[in-house]
Amino acid sequence: MTNSIRALRGIEPKLGERVYVDPAAVVIGDVELGDDVSVWPCTVVRGDMHRIRIGARTSVQDNSTLHITHAGPFNPDGWPLTIGEDVTIGHGVTLHGCTIGNQVLIGIGSTVLDGAVVEDKVVIGAGSLVPPGKRLVSGYLYMGSPVEQRRPLKEKELNFFTYTAGNYVRLKDEYLAAE
Numbered sequence: 001m002t003n004s005i006r007a008l009r010g011i012e013p014k015l016g017e018r019v020y021v022d023p024a025a026v027v028i029g030d031v032e033l034g035d036d037v038s039v040w041p042c043t044v045v046r047g048d049m050h051r052i053r054i055g056a057r058t059s060v061q062d063n064s065t066l067h068i069t070h071a072g073p074f075n076p077d078g079w080p081l082t083i084g085e086d087v088t089i090g091h092g093v094t095l096h097g098c099t100i101g102n103q104v105l106i107g108i109g110s111t112v113l114d115g116a117v118v119e120d121k122v123v124i125g126a127g128s129l130v131p132p133g134k135r136l137v138s139g140y141l142y143m144g145s146p147v148e149q150r151r152p153l154k155e156k157e158l159n160f161f162t163y164t165a166g167n168y169v170r171l172k173d174e175y176l177a178a179e
């Protein structure tokens, strides 16, 4: 365990194979990172009162904040945070107690709130706000604050999800090799 990756309440983050957590990022508590996940500088992944799960090859880019809502009198089950595979989370994104599918691009500076569900293969434009409990349907571009559905994704955009995830896998491999 490094200072970046910290246990809480006796629960240690679990890391898959070839995971990169930058020394300037923080990952705390009940967090599981799938194989080839990358967590970039000044990102906070704080699984202190509920669980956070992140699927394989997902990148969480610089200055992002990932957190949950605890179970209590106002939220009986709380809101865990679940993120799928091949998700690109841009710089300065806040994800709070929501569910993100596979092959999603979350634009720079966006916020997704408790109970929101983003289905597979969705692009969220930079600077968007996804309100609590909203569902974003597979295959569409959403943007704005609050987000609105703008148009179906083009063929090129549908193919971009795995390209950009793979690009970040290669980049973090360079960082791992330099350690």
Ligand SMILES: CC(C)(COP(=O)(O)OP(=O)(O)OC[C@H]1O[C@@H](n2cnc3c(N)ncnc32)[C@H](O)[C@@H]1OP(=O)(O)O)[C@@H](O)C(=O)NCCC(=O)NCCS
Pocket: 061, 088, 089, 090, 091, 106, 107, 108, 123, 124, 125, 126, 127, 128, 141, 143, 144
């Ligand atoms: C939304 C996006 C995908 C562009 O989609 P597009 O359909 O090609 O949109 P266009 O560039 O043709 O712009 C269409 C309109 O939306 C506006 N627009 C573009 N991006 C926007 C955004 N993020 N939020 C609000 N409006 C946006 C444009 O200004 C334009 O407005 P206009 O018609 O009044 O002139 C792109 O702007 C974006 O936000 N990409 C995310 C990039 C990112 O954060 N990547 C992560 C890197 S790690």
